[in-house]
Amino acid sequence: MRIKKKGTSGAAKNYITRTRAVKKLQISLPDFRRLCIFKGIYPREPRNKKKVSKGSTAATTFYYTKDIQYLLHEPLLNKFREHKTVAKKIGRALGRGEVGDAARLEKTHIPKIKLDHIIKERYPTFVDALRDLDDALSMIFLFANLPSTQHVPSKTIALCQRLAHEFEHYLIVSHSLRKSFLSIKGIYYQATIQGQDILWLVPYRFVQRTGGDIDFRIMGTFVEFYTTLLGFVNFRLYTSAGLVYPPKFNAKSDEMGGELGAFQLEGKGISKNDEPATNGEASTAVTSAIAQAEADKVADMIDPEEKKEDGALVQVDEEGNTDTIDKFEATAQDGDILPQPQASNAEIASLFASFTFYLSRETPRAPLEFILKAFGCKKVGWDGILGDGAFTTDESDPTITHQIIDRPSLPTESLPQVPNIPTPVDDGAAVPKAQWPRSTMPGRTYVQPQWVWDCINQGKLLRPDLYAPGAELPPHLSPWVKAKKGEYDPNLPLAEQELPGEAEAFEDEEEDAEFFEEEEAANEKDHNMDALAARDTSVEAGEGMDIAGSEDEIDEEDEEEEENDMAAAEEWDGIESDGESDLSDDEVAHRQHQRELEAEALGSVIEPTVATTKSKNAAIRKKADKKRREEEEERERQKMMLTNKKRKLIKRIEHGTKKRDVESEALRKKRRKIEKVKAAANAV
Amino acid sequence: MAPNPRKRKVVTRDAPQKADSEDELGLLEGILSHSEADSNDSDDDESSDGSSVIEGLSDEDEEDEEDEDDEYSAEDLDSDEVPTDGEEEIRKQIRNLSTTDRPLKNKSSKLTHENGFGIGEDRESESAQEDSELRPNYTVITDANGNERYIYQEIDPVYESDESDAPETTNTIGNIPLHYYDAYPHIGYDINGKKIMRPAKGEALDALLDSIDIPKGWTGLTDPETGKPLELSEEELDVLRKITRNEIPADGYDPYPDMVHYFTGHEEIMPLSAAPEPKRRFVPSKHEAKRVMKIVKAIREGRIKPYKPPAEEEEEDDDFRYDIWADEVPRPEYSMHIAAPKLPPPGYDASYHPPAEYLPDKHEKSTWLEADEEEREKEYLPTDHDALRKVPGYERFVKERFERSLDLYLAPRVRRNRLNIDPESLLPKLPSPDELRPFPTTCAVIFRGQEGRVRSVSVDPHGIFMASGGDDGYARIWEITTGRQLWNVKLSDEDAVDTVKWRPGKDASILAAAAGETVFLIVPFTILSPDIEQISRDLLDAGWGYAASKPSTTTNIAITKEPPAKWSRPGVRLESKGVLVQATVRSTIKVINWHRKGDYFATVSPRGQSSAVAIHTLSKHLTQLPFRRLKGLAQSAQFHPSKSIFFVATRNSIRSYDLAKQELVKILQPGAKWISSIDVHAGGDNIIVGTYDKRLLWHDLDLSTKPYRTLRYHQEAIRAVRYHPGGLPLFADASDDGSIQIFHGKVVGDLMENATIVPLKVLKGHKVKSRLGVMDVDWHPREPWCVSAGADGTSRLWN
Numbered sequence A: 001m002r003i004k005k006k007g008t009s010g011a012a013k014n015y016i017t018r019t020r021a022v023k024k025l026q027i028s029l030p031d032f033r034r035l036c037i038f039k040g041i042y043p044r045e046p047r048n049k050k051k052v053s054k055g056s057t058a059a060t061t062f063y064y065t066k067d068i069q070y071l072l073h074e075p076l077l078n079k080f081r082e083h084k085t086v087a088k089k090i091g092r093a094l095g096r097g098e099v100g101d102a103a104r105l106e107k108t109h110i111p112k113i114k115l116d117h118i119i120k121e122r123y124p125t126f127v128d129a130l131r132d133l134d135d136a137l138s139m140i141f142l143f144a145n146l147p148s149t150q151h152v153p154s155k156t157i158a159l160c161q162r163l164a165h166e167f168e169h170y171l172i173v174s175h176s177l178r179k180s181f182l183s184i185k186g187i188y189y190q191a192t193i194q195g196q197d198i199l200w201l202v203p204y205r206f207v208q209r210t211g212g213d214i215d216f217r218i219m220g221t222f223v224e225f226y227t228t229l230l231g232f233v234n235f236r237l238y239t240s241a242g243l244v245y246p247p248k249f250n251a252k253s254d255e256m257g258g259e260l261g262a263f264q265l266e267g268k269g270i271s272k273n274d275e276p277a278t279n280g281e282a283s284t285a286v287t288s289a290i291a292q293a294e295a296d297k298v299a300d301m302i303d304p305e306e307k308k309e310d311g312a313l314v315q316v317d318e319e320g321n322t323d324t325i326d327k328f329e330a331t332a333q334d335g336d337i338l339p340q341p342q343a344s345n346a347e348i349a350s351l352f353a354s355f356t357f358y359l360s361r362e363t364p365r366a367p368l369e370f371i372l373k374a375f376g377c378k379k380v381g382w383d384g385i386l387g388d389g390a391f392t393t394d395e396s397d398p399t400i401t402h403q404i405i406d407r408p409s410l411p412t413e414s415l416p417q418v419p420n421i422p423t424p425v426d427d428g429a430a431v432p433k434a435q436w437p438r439s440t441m442p443g444r445t446y447v448q449p450q451w452v453w454d455c456i457n458q459g460k461l462l463r464p465d466l467y468a469p470g471a472e473l474p475p476h477l478s479p480w481v482k483a484k485k486g487e488y489d490p491n492l493p494l495a496e497q498e499l500p501g502e503a504e505a506f507e508d509e510e511e512d513a514e515f516f517e518e519e520e521a522a523n524e525k526d527h528n529m530d531a532l533a534a535r536d537t538s539v540e541a542g543e544g545m546d547i548a549g550s551e552d553e554i555d556e557e558d559e560e561e562e563e564n565d566m567a568a569a570e571e572w573d574g575i576e577s578d579g580e581s582d583l584s585d586d587e588v589a590h591r592q593h594q595r596e597l598e599a600e601a602l603g604s605v606i607e608p609t610v611a612t613t614k615s616k617n618a619a620i621r622k623k624a625d626k627k628r629r630e631e632e633e634e635r636e637r638q639k640m641m642l643t644n645k646k647r648k649l650i651k652r653i654e655h656g657t658k659k660r661d662v663e664s665e666a667l668r669k670k671r672r673k674i675e676k677v678k679a680a681a682n683a684v
Numbered sequence B: 001m002a003p004n005p006r007k008r009k010v011v012t013r014d015a016p017q018k019a020d021s022e023d024e025l026g027l028l029e030g031i032l033s034h035s036e037a038d039s040n041d042s043d044d045d046e047s048s049d050g051s052s053v054i055e056g057l058s059d060e061d062e063e064d065e066e067d068e069d070d071e072y073s074a075e076d077l078d079s080d081e082v083p084t085d086g087e088e089e090i091r092k093q094i095r096n097l098s099t100t101d102r103p104l105k106n107k108s109s110k111l112t113h114e115n116g117f118g119i120g121e122d123r124e125s126e127s128a129q130e131d132s133e134l135r136p137n138y139t140v141i142t143d144a145n146g147n148e149r150y151i152y153q154e155i156d157p158v159y160e161s162d163e164s165d166a167p168e169t170t171n172t173i174g175n176i177p178l179h180y181y182d183a184y185p186h187i188g189y190d191i192n193g194k195k196i197m198r199p200a201k202g203e204a205l206d207a208l209l210d211s212i213d214i215p216k217g218w219t220g221l222t223d224p225e226t227g228k229p230l231e232l233s234e235e236e237l238d239v240l241r242k243i244t245r246n247e248i249p250a251d252g253y254d255p256y257p258d259m260v261h262y263f264t265g266h267e268e269i270m271p272l273s274a275a276p277e278p279k280r281r282f283v284p285s286k287h288e289a290k291r292v293m294k295i296v297k298a299i300r301e302g303r304i305k306p307y308k309p310p311a312e313e314e315e316e317d318d319d320f321r322y323d324i325w326a327d328e329v330p331r332p333e334y335s336m337h338i339a340a341p342k343l344p345p346p347g348y349d350a351s352y353h354p355p356a357e358y359l360p361d362k363h364e365k366s367t368w369l370e371a372d373e374e375e376r377e378k379e380y381l382p383t384d385h386d387a388l389r390k391v392p393g394y395e396r397f398v399k400e401r402f403e404r405s406l407d408l409y410l411a412p413r414v415r416r417n418r419l420n421i422d423p424e425s426l427l428p429k430l431p432s433p434d435e436l437r438p439f440p441t442t443c444a445v446i447f448r449g450q451e452g453r454v455r456s457v458s459v460d461p462h463g464i465f466m467a468s469g470g471d472d473g474y475a476r477i478w479e480i481t482t483g484r485q486l487w488n489v490k491l492s493d494e495d496a497v498d499t500v501k502w503r504p505g506k507d508a509s510i511l512a513a514a515a516g517e518t519v520f521l522i523v524p525f526t527i528l529s530p531d532i533e534q535i536s537r538d539l540l541d542a543g544w545g546y547a548a549s550k551p552s553t554t555t556n557i558a559i560t561k562e563p564p565a566k567w568s569r570p571g572v573r574l575e576s577k578g579v580l581v582q583a584t585v586r587s588t589i590k591v592i593n594w595h596r597k598g599d600y601f602a603t604v605s606p607r608g609q610s611s612a613v614a615i616h617t618l619s620k621h622l623t624q625l626p627f628r629r630l631k632g633l634a635q636s637a638q639f640h641p642s643k644s645i646f647f648v649a650t651r652n653s654i655r656s657y658d659l660a661k662q663e664l665v666k667i668l669q670p671g672a673k674w675i676s677s678i679d680v681h682a683g684g685d686n687i688i689v690g691t692y693d694k695r696l697l698w699h700d701l702d703l704s705t706k707p708y709r710t711l712r713y714h715q716e717a718i719r720a721v722r723y724h725p726g727g728l729p730l731f732a733d734a735s736d737d738g739s740i741q742i743f744h745g746k747v748v749g750d751l752m753e754n755a756t757i758v759p760l761k762v763l764k765g766h767k768v769k770s771r772l773g774v775m776d777v778d779w780h781p782r783e784p785w786c787v788s789a790g791a792d793g794t795s796r797l798w799n
Helices: A018-025 A029-039 A065-070 A075-098 A099-107 A114-121 A124-129 A133-144 A155-172 A216-240 A250-253 A276-301 A304-316 A344-351 A367-373 A450-458 A502-523 A528-569 A578-604 A615-638 A644-684 B001-012 B016-025 B029-044 B048-078 B086-101 B104-115 B125-135 B202-211 B233-246 B286-301 B316-320 B362-370 B397-409 B530-541 B552-560 B573-578
Strands: A014-018 A062-064 A175-183 A184-194 A196-203 A356-359 A379-382 A403-404 A445-447 B136-141 B148-152 B186-189 B195-199 B218-222 B230-233 B445-447 B456-461 B465-470 B474-478 B485-490 B497-502 B511-515 B518-522 B566-568 B578-582 B592-593 B601-602 B613-617 B622-623 B634-639 B645-649 B655-656 B663-666 B677-682 B686-691 B698-702 B709-711 B718-723 B730-734 B739-746 B756-764 B774-779 B786-790 B793-798
Touching: A014 A018, A014 A065, A018 A029, A018 A062, A018 A065, A018 B518, A029 A075, A029 A114, A029 B029, A029 B397, A062 A065, A065 B397, A065 B518, A075 A099, A124 A133, A124 A196, A124 A216, A133 A155, A133 A196, A133 A216, A133 B397, A133 B634, A175 A367, A175 A450, A216 B397, A276 B016, A356 A367, A367 A379, A367 A450, A367 B316, A379 B218, B016 B397, B136 B645, B456 B786, B465 B497, B465 B511, B465 B786, B465 B793, B474 B497, B474 B511, B485 B573, B497 B592, B511 B592, B530 B578, B573 B578, B601 B634, B634 B677, B645 B677, B686 B718, B686 B730, B709 B756, B718 B774, B730 B774
Parallel strands: A356 A379, A356 A403, A403 A445, B456 B497, B456 B774, B677 B718
Antiparallel strands: A014 A062, A175 A184, A184 A196, B136 B148, B186 B195, B218 B230, B445 B793, B456 B465, B465 B474, B474 B485, B497 B511, B511 B518, B518 B578, B566 B578, B592 B601, B601 B613, B613 B622, B634 B645, B645 B655, B655 B663, B677 B686, B686 B698, B698 B709, B718 B730, B730 B739, B739 B756, B774 B786, B786 B793
């Protein structure tokens, strides 16, 4: 048998280092980078690095050889090479001082890179493209908000803006926006198109910090690819929704800050007359919206059986002519309960349909406009300062039902007097030009912007009084967090989630720490909460004075016990015998008795130790602690019997859960503290 | 030419020779002639195939030489004279060569001479050599032109004569008669060990040369124009010859003709044409002016644009003007593709107005701010803004996007399988703690009153007394339930009592204690009932006089050799306390272990090499040394609970010996560095081993020589290990970290099931003094109580 030569088969052949790949493709490293970005080729981690790199363990990037081979016949490679030759020529011309020549070369000879074939290649189906749209959208929305610089040409930015707005228009038309979340990073949106959840992040409108080690060439390459992708996606979406792509773009309106309003959507075949752009899309989009809703419904229903049932049901209900899914009520106990989509999407899609909104000057217009429209609102007006395309710029318009305000409420006296402008008398009756905060319009709801977000995330209209201007807002929660078992959930009351004995332990701790806290709190007066805490604790301390003596003793005992526990738990604490804890209980009783005896001898009457909250707590806690400890011990004992391998496995599994437990416990603790402070504040 | 002979060689081996000669007839003349020679030779000796090979080989040699000859002659042609008759010349030279090679023996002698072996055995060669020395080293012949030509003999290269390092074929066979090689195709070996082939014989060469019929005017060259062999006539050859000799090739040829000038460099005074320069050469062309004016007019009228601005670029709208997925065909992802993982959605703490509990407190905030950017668990700090208008821009936004894009194209993607195992399923089912009860949990009694460390404890078979021995040289007996000291005796003034051990069996009550080299057998009669005392005394006294009554065989040895132990009475003081017998061995005893019947006990004194392990017979007051030489330092020794097997633990192995057959049964390799103690389970199939390297090992003798379980729960060395003797599935170990650990160790009689070991309890209470904690541990014979000896001067009872 012939001895096989090393490095000729297997892993050594399957992987190729980046340097070798670049050499093989005969392009420069930046070009290689671009090619990889365009083609979506990424490095791989070989299972055994040593085998691949022939024994050396230096840190290197490996690619699949097959991937690189696949790059070899990429038409873009030739374009890159052509580009290189032209760049050389331009360089030469510039060197000679022939600027005109150079300009001509640049204008006519630089090859245009088209990525159509790559899009088709990477995303063979439309759904594939939708699946990969998260990053594309985030990037494009970021670039749409960037100022043009040397690295980022204004053309790119304009393109990004255009594509972003087009995409938003589609979402408005098809009502496929599902959720949104105001985070500290920006605004997250989630849309569901053809069953694919797309999540993207849009920054707040501020100048972005672009300093540091950010390479805009790489970002630019990505943007180049993503714009092509989103262009095709938009085309497909528009055509499937029966719209003309590209939509008509009103440059004048855009210059005046029209943004979304600068685009005018057209149905196929029908050329729309000059209806206002802001509400023009609605009528054309009716069919497509229904189609989208239908598609989503289909996508939501995973269970084929359910689908069948549903079909049968639709047939039955044909007279009723309802499109929605009916609620199934179980008639008997023994049947399985099949999951159903909760609320129909159409319902949520028309959440704001009957309202007219007015956005105050200080509110972020773009996201609000987008969201309100995406959830069915057709009439959104705003202050003229915020740009073109408003339904109305008149704040006193009587049709307005909701006004979104993000200003603190100030006492009326502190406001400067408005010079009395004589109102134009057209109708004969002088309309009072009363504006918030000076006065409220009757029949109009004033809310803060968060109301809109919370409404759409919960799929229903919430009480607006919680979100009234100047009110303390309820916390804004992420709609994507699904609390797992054992994880902290801020929606649920604390009592439902905490472990037995935890609350009592907390109370005791609080009381132990109260004196320290008092001092601290005294130092820190700026924070409201701590001040409240201090007040609260001082009250408690005063109350607890009379039983301090007995408490202290118990405390000491506790500590002792704890010490013992600590010592025992150090390495391996075997099984706690019942005897020991019994003994300690006995001891307590014994001491109690002893004390009584002593008191008798002295002739004084000892007050019967009141079952204070503290001692009760201690008892509960001790019980819970004991139980937990026993469980833990049992577990430890079991673990001790495992082989090393399994023990490590368990350790790894438990690491995650333990971390989660610790986190949620910390959260619960914090919440308890806050609730206590609040309760104290209420009491005061 | 080279590949041909080789090829031929191969052929001749397989095929009959005639066929092969015919086969290659048409190929080359040279080969043709060779094959003829071959066939001639093969006529001479057709004996074997080998011979033909020989011939072939020799032929090859010949050819090589011929080649050289050809070159040589060509050189001749160049340098010396032009041969008149080419054919003759060639033949002559070849013949010359062949003649020099002809006498085989001559050559060989020459070879030997070259080697420096001057003294040849062959007389003939000697004479030839002499001849060559006498004669002038050249011969004079007439060359082709009839001139004299000196042909020098080959230079005889003696060692000094030649400076060149050129390799030469030298026969290396040494000083042996050459006719030994007569039967072989070779005549010896060169310095590289390759065969030196026998040169061709004269007759063969002649035949070859005769067979070559050189035609008239043959030059050996080919005419490049016709492709046929170039034949030159006599005259042409003559011309060639003259040219080569720098002679005038033909008569009447003028080598230096006069030069004829065709053109002169001088400018003539008179031009060739006298016509004057025409006017048109000085007048602008009307035609050209017309054409220019035409263009000018066109430009003025705007028909021609002097600079055409390049066509405006078409907008890139066109890019997206078609449906790229019009004919979409789903393609299965290839198996190695890993889609980029999506970014996780934001959690509650990323909210602009999160629930208050998600906000970091002061400490968390400062740690986050102080931490390095890469080390932060979250890249943002949860912050609360009570209104949307107060939310600032996120300054890391672009950076995070950039990092994400880097991840997309730079980060290697690996598919990781998520562990989806329920940890509960991995845990073994253990007996519940209630099933494991009873076991000792608390310290019930502390036995105080000893000075220095307590080295050893032992509970008597009735379970009433506890004996202890310590550094103060006292052996003490305590009441186990009360902790009251009942009895004591000072056994030694200088030595500590290293070990105490009650004799098993309830009929009598005898305590064995060792201090220094001496074992004391004690009957503490003050605390015993009279009948038990009597039985005990009888047991001890039975041996007196046994040595005297013993036949002389042993005494003979005893005379020559020191007896392994001296049995004697300890003296009145001790005897009054109940110490009745003492036996002194050669070195300090550390361990005593009784046989189950109570007649024998083994002592171990680790320092006494050959006498390390001694077995004492109580009824005979006899001591035997079972091992003449023990491998390693003995640490402990114990009897098998039911069989006549004896376990000896050395520093890192445990050997079991069959005492009846007097042979080694098994060697256990616990893998420990230093064994401190062992104990054998009542069933006899399991051993626990405590080691100074903090390990407790459980050996199942049926399974393997390696430990079945290794338990490492101690932080310091383990001093003692002990099974519960009374049937409870418990064992305990004592360690220098001051703790005793109690384990449940259930041995099932069923061979299919291995022992279950469950850690139960850590008993802490002994104080660590000068790095010693608990020195010894012993179990109560029936109850789940254990007794420990601490270095802090106390013993404790745990129940």
